[in-house]
Amino acid sequence: MTPAPAFFTRPALEVAPDLLGAVLTSTLPAGRVAVRVSEVEAYDGANDPGSHAFRGRSTRNAVMFGPPGHVYVYFSYGMHWCMNVVCGAEGTAAAVLLRAGEVIDGVDLAQQRRGQCVAERDLARGPARLAQALGVTGVLNGADLATGRLRLRLPATSADHVSTGPRVGLSRGAELPWRFWVSGSGFVSAYRAAAR
């Protein structure tokens, strides 16, 4: 089922676990790739020291403050793209980072983007890997999930078992258990404690 607009108009902490099992499909000139989401992280704008929006609105994070149901794509470490689903009421800057998933359609294209030697299990296991497998870059920043080249489909029933834990790679706010993943899934990123 395609989620109703109201699905996204909730706090990130409520939307995040509901996204587990959802299928994200990118339809671009190169072809179509679909990924079943197995790991996410919640970011709660103004109150969250780990969020890009913690210090207020800026050119980069403007999309987070916009209407929910859109995609926030950012450039990281000078070489990687990562994608979020904007949620919460407009102006709240809440978002959910898609950290990992399983490629269930368009495996050939995903492998072409990621590299022929990459194992199928590793095609979208990690936030930057997931974005690369789907062909997501900055040009899709702000794209609307309802009408754009990216579409989201919710599972008939929510994930059976959900695990929670600390978020990955943050120097601040890392103690909050705002990471969610499908228990026992092999398509989950490897945890690494924040550097520093």
Place this chain on the structure above:
DNA sequence: TGAACGATTTCCT
């Protein structure tokens, strides 16, 4: 105007 660092990945030892 400059310096530090990051919601990461990959390759090396």
Place this chain on the structure above:
DNA sequence: GGAAATCGTTCAA
């Protein structure tokens, strides 16, 4: 287990 790659954003001066 450790470090490099690489650049836009942010913060300090």
